[in-house]
Amino acid sequence: MPDVPSQYSEKVMEHFKNPRNVGEMENPDGVGRVGNPVCGDIMELYIKVKDGIIVDAKFKTFGCGAAIATSSMVTEMVKGKTIEEALKISNKAVAEALDGLPPVKMHCSILAEEALKSAIEDYLDNSKKRGRAAKR
Amino acid sequence: MKKVYLDNASTTPLLPEVREAMLPFLGEDFGNPSCLHDWGDTAREAMENARTEVAQLIGADAEEIIFTASGTESNNFAVKGLALAQQNEGKHVVVSAIEHFSVLHSAKTLEKWGFELSLVPVDRYGVIDPEDVRRSIRKDTVLVSIMHANNEVGTIEPIKEIAKVAKERGVVFHTDAVATAGTIPVDVRELGIDALSLAGNQFYGPKGVGALWVRKGVRILPFLDGGVQEGGRRAGTENIPAIVGLGKAAELARMHMKTRIEHLSRLRNRLLTELPNKIDHVVVTGHPQNRLPGHASFCVEFIEGEAMLMLLNSQGVAVTSGSACTSRALKASHVLIAMGLPHALAQGSLLFSFGLDNTSEDIDYVLEVLPPIVDRLRQMSPLYAKFTKTSKGGQ
Numbered sequence: 457m458p459d460v461p462s463q464y465s466e467k468v469m470e471h472f473k474n475p476r477n478v479g480e481m482e483n484p485d486g487v488g489r490v491g492n493p494v495c496g497d498i499m500e501l502y503i504k505v506k507d508g509i510i511v512d513a514k515f516k517t518f519g520c521g522a523a524i525a526t527s528s529m530v531t532e533m534v535k536g537k538t539i540e541e542a543l544k545i546s547n548k549a550v551a552e553a554l555d556g557l558p559p560v561k562m563h564c565s566i567l568a569e570e571a572l573k574s575a576i577e578d579y580l581d582n583s584k585k586r587g588r589a590a591k592r
Numbered sequence: 593m594k595k596v597y598l599d600n601a602s603t604t605p606l607l608p609e610v611r612e613a614m615l616p617f618l619g620e621d622f623g624n625p626s627c628l629h630d631w632g633d634t635a636r637e638a639m640e641n642a643r644t645e646v647a648q649l650i651g652a653d654a655e656e657i658i659f660t661a662s663g664t665e666s667n668n669f670a671v672k673g674l675a676l677a678q679q680n681e682g683k684h685v686v687v688s689a690i691e692h693f694s695v696l697h698s699a700k701t702l703e704k705w706g707f708e709l710s711l712v713p714v715d716r717y718g719v720i721d722p723e724d725v726r727r728s729i730r731k732d733t734v735l736v737s738i739m740h741a742n743n744e745v746g747t748i749e750p751i752k753e754i755a756k757v758a759k760e761r762g763v764v765f766h767t768d769a770v771a772t773a774g775t776i777p778v779d780v781r782e783l784g785i786d787a788l789s790l791a792g793n794q795f796y797g798p799k800g801v802g803a804l805w806v807r808k809g810v811r812i813l814p815f816l817d818g819g820v821q822e823g824g825r826r827a828g829t830e831n832i833p834a835i836v837g838l839g840k841a842a843e844l845a846r847m848h849m850k851t852r853i854e855h856l857s858r859l860r861n862r863l864l865t866e867l868p869n870k871i872d873h874v875v876v877t878g879h880p881q882n883r884l885p886g887h888a889s890f891c892v893e894f895i896e897g898e899a900m901l902m903l904l905n906s907q908g909v910a911v912t913s914g915s916a917c918t919s920r921a922l923k924a925s926h927v928l929i930a931m932g933l934p935h936a937l938a939q940g941s942l943l944f945s946f947g948l949d950n951t952s953e954d955i956d957y958v959l960e961v962l963p964p965i966v967d968r969l970r971q972m973s974p975l976y977a978k979f980t981k982t983s984k985g986g987q
Contacts, residue, residue: 518895521898
């Protein structure tokens, strides 16, 4: 029997088995919560922003191997990016960075993109509330 | 690495005796049983012996057995064939909400063909109440199909009582016995049923072969048109090696059923008791007592089944899950949802199904490797974080 179930790439399995950036964040600047148990996955993504740059990202995910791997990958991808750059990260880019996802699991990458966008929106809202001009 | 196969509900391995019985028919005994020469005679004799063995396994007559290519085919054949043969008398069929998709989707196809369908509910253990079946039966009901035992949660249904209800109302009754035939005693006369499906790969026979038993005198529409094989009800040259294997597996199942049940029940009971002691927030799914002997199913709270399954696989343990993520349709198990489980809990479904080769050491191994996997996934789970916060807050 192969060590890796054939439906996932080795990279997906690697991120699933050794996910990066797991956990909650103390005083995050933005939080994104997406998904629900009916569709199968729940993702929470936290970001820390300094001078318009995402300096840290963490996640908690309830879901399958692909959901955990895409969460791990998207948190890796956003670190060091500006808000503008982070908003351009698409689900396809996340899936490609993982050497692809099975078609039936592409929705996990969409969830990862949505979680990121939602965290950024939350950050922008928070910035406005604090009376600072949100960087656009 | 240790390898532990605990997915016998998906398929059992082929017993060496079964393989030996099949081999000549993959070699020199290649004849077509419809032929009138020696080659044909050898194949026909082997096929009829297998038919007798399968009949004996379920207390039926050999001529009532139709060989098919799978349990799924048997169920399609039964549900569609029995309903269509009686469509002049009525166009209503009754099945349970927890049937295997081969029954459920066949019934939905009948709906597209103008039949009406009633789904009988189940209780939280997955048990069907015969009175609910009685309430579902109408004047125009022509078929009731209820599974003997559920493959996902192991619950054994009160088929004798349900069949009695159908009989009182004069409705043909079919049972999907794919999970039970060859595993626990099944006697079609004692159960008082009209048709039954079974599959070889559920009791150490080969894949790609099943059987449908239809009581003499019950009308069924042929499934495949062609020659006169299987009494003209299922045309096509028979898969002799697989049929011979099914016959051998049936013979062995009948001979060794009692000891097999004892062995499997011992393993099942141990896991059912010890896993919830070892891991917090685990619920047993299905009926605690009236369940298949080798079948232990659970839902692990706050985490998802496919992730558990894959991490168990990387430790050499093969199991299955009814979580939405493991299904191509991305829907949570219709069985668990019908039993009233919330979606989040149903997502944590995990099924261990034991076989003849399993030992108590296999359970030791599962109890050793599973708790750290559950811990790891819970540390990642926002649902678990929420739970621990609120339960601490409540204290």
